[in-house]
Amino acid sequence: MKLPHAQLAVLKTASADEDRPLTEVATEADLKPAAATRAAFELEDDGLVSVSEETDESVSLTDEGRQYVEEGLPELRLYAAAVDAGADESPVSLGQLIGASGLEGPAVDIALANFARKGYGEVDSGEVSVDPDADPDSDPERRALERLADGDDPDADEATIDPLESRGLVAREESTVRSVQVTDEGVNALMAGVSEAETVDRLTPELITSGEWEDVEFTEYNVEADAEQFQGGKEHILRQTANRVKDVLVGMGFEEMEGPHADAQFWINDCLFMPQDHPARTHWDQFALEEPSEIQDLPEDLVERVRSAHKDGVGPDGDGYHSPWTEETARRLDLRGHTTSLSMRYLSGHQIGELEPPQRYFSVEKVYRNDTLDPTHLLEFFQIEGWVMADDLSVRDLMGTFTEFYERFGITDLDFKPHYNPYTEPSFELFGTHPETGDIVEVGNSGIFREEVLSPLGVDCDVMAWGLSLERLLMLMYGFEDIRDVHGTLCDLELLRDVEVVH
Numbered sequence: 001m002k003l004p005h006a007q008l009a010v011l012k013t014a015s016a017d018e019d020r021p022l023t024e025v026a027t028e029a030d031l032k033p034a035a036a037t038r039a040a041f042e043l044e045d046d047g048l049v050s051v052s053e054e055t056d057e058s059v060s061l062t063d064e065g066r067q068y069v070e071e072g073l074p075e076l077r078l079y080a081a082a083v084d085a086g087a088d089e090s091p092v093s094l095g096q097l098i099g100a101s102g103l104e105g106p107a108v109d110i111a112l113a114n115f116a117r118k119g120y121g122e123v124d125s126g127e128v129s130v131d132p133d134a135d136p137d138s139d140p141e142r143r144a145l146e147r148l149a150d151g152d153d154p155d156a157d158e159a160t161i162d163p164l165e166s167r168g169l170v171a172r173e174e175s176t177v178r179s180v181q182v183t184d185e186g187v188n189a190l191m192a193g194v195s196e197a198e199t200v201d202r203l204t205p206e207l208i209t210s211g212e213w214e215d216v217e218f219t220e221y222n223v224e225a226d227a228e229q230f231q232g233g234k235e236h237i238l239r240q241t242a243n244r245v246k247d248v249l250v251g252m253g254f255e256e257m258e259g260p261h262a263d264a265q266f267w268i269n270d271c272l273f274m275p276q277d278h279p280a281r282t283h284w285d286q287f288a289l290e291e292p293s294e295i296q297d298l299p300e301d302l303v304e305r306v307r308s309a310h311k312d313g314v315g316p317d318g319d320g321y322h323s324p325w326t327e328e329t330a331r332r333l334d335l336r337g338h339t340t341s342l343s344m345r346y347l348s349g350h351q352i353g354e355l356e357p358p359q360r361y362f363s364v365e366k367v368y369r370n371d372t373l374d375p376t377h378l379l380e381f382f383q384i385e386g387w388v389m390a391d392d393l394s395v396r397d398l399m400g401t402f403t404e405f406y407e408r409f410g411i412t413d414l415d416f417k418p419h420y421n422p423y424t425e426p427s428f429e430l431f432g433t434h435p436e437t438g439d440i441v442e443v444g445n446s447g448i449f450r451e452e453v454l455s456p457l458g459v460d461c462d463v464m465a466w467g468l469s470l471e472r473l474l475m476l477m478y479g480f481e482d483i484r485d486v487h488g489t490l491c492d493l494e495l496l497r498d499v500e501v502v503h
């Protein structure tokens with residue numbers, strides 16, 4: 001029998017009496033680990049060896065863990081300072097202890113949280129008392145960190161490693177350990193005599209020019225063999241999903257809108273019949289620009305019609321807001337809190353000239369809000385804006401469009417709830433179900449524009465419109481629970497690396 005070099009080396013190095021780790025076999029046979037693994041799988045396919053797999057968990061120190069091995073865990077430094085200051089006799093002020101312990105910045109909070117958790121003592125109204133019987137020398141977390149620093153097995157149970165991991169002091173890593181053993185068939189083959197077959201694993205220019213490629217035997221591909229993982233840059237899933245949303249909407253006959261991120265309150269709010277004293281128009285909700293603070297080119301006739309809608313209402317029965325309206329406020333520049341500003345620019349004819357119905361437009365763009373960061377809110381996020389202009393639109397058209405759109409992303413359980421917007425009547429909020437938690441998640445807001453919006457814009461047919469959250473769509477598609485998993489310093493790198501957006 002003839003076998004390629006690597007297979008022959010593995011077969012000869014492995015044993016028929018015991019499972020041997022492949023890494024060991026590779027070193028002894030002078031093969032790269034990946035080559036040895038590939039050879040072992042090929043031999044296994046031919047029944048000459050058996051390959052077994054086990055998952056091995058290893059724990060290693062992080063940089064912060066290493067730092068604490070040198071400096072001491074913050075809670076132990078606090079304990080030592082407290083004992084020195086006599087806190088085992090009577091409580092000592094926390095401020096004094098922090099100074100004495102040399103703890104600074106975040107280390108203070110870390111010390112306090114773990115001090116109490118590990119039973120070193122108590123902190124009550126700024127006074128620290130310690131348990132005189134606590135024994136920092138045999139602190140299991142400290143011992144585990146020190147053993148790791150010495151290159152030993154931490155020799156600790158989960159109850160010790162778990163908190164160290166969540167404190168970011170150690171990292172757990174799982175790896176697959178493979179072992180090989182020669183089968184009876186393999187032993188028979190060896191006894192009958194196996195020699196090395198000439199195989200070529202790489203096509204070179206020489207092989208091609210000499211024509212030799214026709215006679216050589218090529219190594220077979222093994223797509224299951226371990227390969228090194230390359231983590232190069234890739235398009236962020238948010239961007240990938242945004243592109244997919246664009247494709248879907250273009251497929252549904254929509255055209256894309258573009259426009260400024262910082263815009264006049266006129267386009268962001270006034271055209272939308274939002275009174276100038278509406279709470280959403282203050283800095284509590286929107287970011288204002290200091291420099292420049294105003295827009296120059298507003299279409300005068302439109303400004304006049306919008307002002308009149310706010311003051312006097314629209315149509316014979318219309319009634320305006322009985323609150324002040326100034327052009328100065330309308331000119332002010334803000335970061336847009338929604339992309340409905342773009343819809344106003346397009347519907348008014350200001351952006352690309354007048355549009356005749358039917359029309360469909362969309363944008364997938366960033367918006368900015370002065371929100372408090374939490375698992376479902378960011379200061380900036382992507383809004384999927386869209387509108388359809390046509391005669392005789394109804395709520396059924398709106399719901400049908402959403403059902404069709406979300407179905408493309410595998411979301412088929414939409415719920416609608418009546419809502420209020422100053423600019424649409426009727427208005428609906430949209431909800432989906434989170435695939436992991438089962439919670440109902442708001443994914444968007446929509447409605448049919450009011451007369452008070454359309455009439456000043458010069459539109460005399462129906463327009464239905466919406467703003468959907470791209471991030472929330474992602475949460476429903478991929479099941480993550482915290483929006484910060486995909487953004488910023490808390491992001492889940494594994495998720496970002498591994499998630500594939502299917503087109």
Ligand SMILES: N[C@@H](Cc1ccccc1)C(=O)O
Pocket residue numbers: 337338339340421424445446447465466467468
């Ligand atoms: N602007 C709304 C969405 C919306 C757009 C158009 C019509 C109705 C609602 C929002 O940001 O929530």
